[in-house]
Amino acid sequence: MNPSIAVNHLYCGWGDRSILEDVSFSIEKGEVVTILGGSGCGKSTLLKHLIGLYPPRSGSIQIVGNELVGSNYKDREAILRKIGVMYQSGALFGSMSILDNITLPLSSFSELDAIAIDTLARLKLRLVGLEEFADFFPSELSGGMQKRAAIARAMALDPQILFLDEPSAGLDPITSAELDQLIRRLAETQGVTIVVVTHELASIAAIADRAIMLDKTIKGIVAIDTPAALAQSSDRRVSSFFNAQRPLRVEG
Numbered sequence: 001m002n003p004s005i006a007v008n009h010l011y012c013g014w015g016d017r018s019i020l021e022d023v024s025f026s027i028e029k030g031e032v033v034t035i036l037g038g039s040g041c042g043k044s045t046l047l048k049h050l051i052g053l054y055p056p057r058s059g060s061i062q063i064v065g066n067e068l069v070g071s072n073y074k075d076r077e078a079i080l081r082k083i084g085v086m087y088q089s090g091a092l093f094g095s096m097s098i099l100d101n102i103t104l105p106l107s108s109f110s111e112l113d114a115i116a117i118d119t120l121a122r123l124k125l126r127l128v129g130l131e132e133f134a135d136f137f138p139s140e141l142s143g144g145m146q147k148r149a150a151i152a153r154a155m156a157l158d159p160q161i162l163f164l165d166e167p168s169a170g171l172d173p174i175t176s177a178e179l180d181q182l183i184r185r186l187a188e189t190q191g192v193t194i195v196v197v198t199h200e201l202a203s204i205a206a207i208a209d210r211a212i213m214l215d216k217t218i219k220g221i222v223a224i225d226t227p228a229a230l231a232q233s234s235d236r237r238v239s240s241f242f243n244a245q246r247p248l249r250v251e252g
């Protein structure tokens with residue numbers, strides 16, 4: 001079976017600046033993989049290229065066995081239909097109810113009738129525990145609820161891969177932990193592959209099957225392994241990242 005994502009010899013940059021060089025990795029179906037590393041190492045750059053927002057300089061990005069790089073418009077649309085994206089801001093439409101935010105992609109990209117769309121959208125809301133908030137507007141929800149609604153919208157078209165850009169940003173630790181549980185549950189119950197850009201150690205430990213650590217100096221992957229293995233790494237760059245934000249242990 002094809003991996004969900006296979007990246008080979010990827011080179012990306014902005015203008016005349018090279019950011020990532022010769023990056024290769026693959027992610028299996030149902031895996032939760034976090035992309036981490038210090039500020040400016042290229043996490044968002046990698047994400048933006050994986051979701052087809054920008055073409056790489058060279059290399060290959062296969063999404064469920066289909067080559068994204070150099071694909072024609074029609075193939076590209078079909079490939080991108082297999083992915084769902086939650087941007088850091090959540091990017092819900094503020095003038096629409098939560099339900100309408102989720103029905104929008106369904107009515108834009110599916111042939112379903114209005115009743116089926118309504119039913120499916122409510123199912124997605126139930127998946128993230130927001131079925132009772134269908135008629136609320138984003139501004140009427142807490143930050144954590146807005147993130148869950150944004151995940152429901154990213155899941156609207158039943159993507160095989162879900163990309164989440166810093167889902168915990170701006171959330172308190174308890175709400176962040178609840179969101180982590182949701183992410184893990186989605187991978188386990190829906191079989192969806194999930195790629196998360198985050199630098200929250202607690203989240204990485206809670207959700208990731210594996211983590212890809214990028215490094216600015218080498219412009220690429222310094223390590224790729226389970227969080228437990230990375231935490232024990234003898235590589236100074238990896239261990240300093242993992243030891244920099246050890247959670248407080250309070251004895252009681």
Ligand SMILES: Nc1ncnc2c1ncn2[C@@H]1O[C@H](COP(=O)(O)OP(=O)(O)OP(=O)(O)O)[C@@H](O)[C@H]1O
Nearest residue numbers: 014015019037038039040041042043044045046199
């Ligand atoms: N659209 C863009 N145009 C030009 N330069 C960019 C663009 N996006 C990112 N960069 C530059 O690429 C480098 C890597 O940025 P990127 O946002 O990928 O890092 P990051 O690891 O996600 O950082 P952070 O953790 O701070 O968000 C930075 O120097 C940034 O200024």
